Amino acid sequence: MGVRKKQMAERLKAEKKQIAIAKLNNCPTSPRKMRLVADLVRGEKVEKALQILRFSPKEASRRLEKLLLSALANWQSKNEDADIEEADLIVSEIRVDGGTMLKRLRPAPQGRAHRIRKRSNHVTLVVGSKNTQSNS
Numbered sequence: 671m672g673v674r675k676k677q678m679a680e681r682l683k684a685e686k687k688q689i690a691i692a693k694l695n696n697c698p699t700s701p702r703k704m705r706l707v708a709d710l711v712r713g714e715k716v717e718k719a720l721q722i723l724r725f726s727p728k729e730a731s732r733r734l735e736k737l738l739l740s741a742l743a744n745w746q747s748k749n750e751d752a753d754i755e756e757a758d759l760i761v762s763e764i765r766v767d768g769g770t771m772l773k774r775l776r777p778a779p780q781g782r783a784h785r786i787r788k789r790s791n792h793v794t795l796v797v798g799s800k801n802t803q804s805n806s
Contacts, residue, residue: 689762689798690745694737701768701791704730708764708793716742716759716797734764734793741797763796 697704707730711719716738723735738761746754769790775783 692741694793700789762798765794767792
């Protein structure tokens with residue numbers, strides 16, 4: 671039992687070394703707008719994803735480009751001996767969740783008020799190599 675657990679732990683450690691995670695919390699963009707850009711790069715190779723984000727006119731693409739570069743830096747720090755070009759990295763997972771909402775009041779006609787919800791989101795980006803995806 672102990673030997674099997676040790677082997678499983680080593681395998682999990684090797685798999686964790688192949689992926690890198692970057693998170694962006696409380697980004698002041700609505701989750702719906704961020705998901706439009708996130709869907710463009712999900713499953714793409716990292717080089718292609720960077721090009722898509724760089725030339726996208728949407729404001730959310732700037733933030734995602736910076737987040738993707740951060741995930742690449744995290745991967746590079748885990749695998750100092752490996753080369754990013756040879757690793758064949760892809761955006762294996764990108765998740766956009768709703769964050770906290772700032773609630774404001776806007777004056778409306780006849781003494782009323784309408785509630786304005788200023789939305790934010792949390793983005794989780796996982797970069798991994800292609801061969802890791804086929805094993806899972």
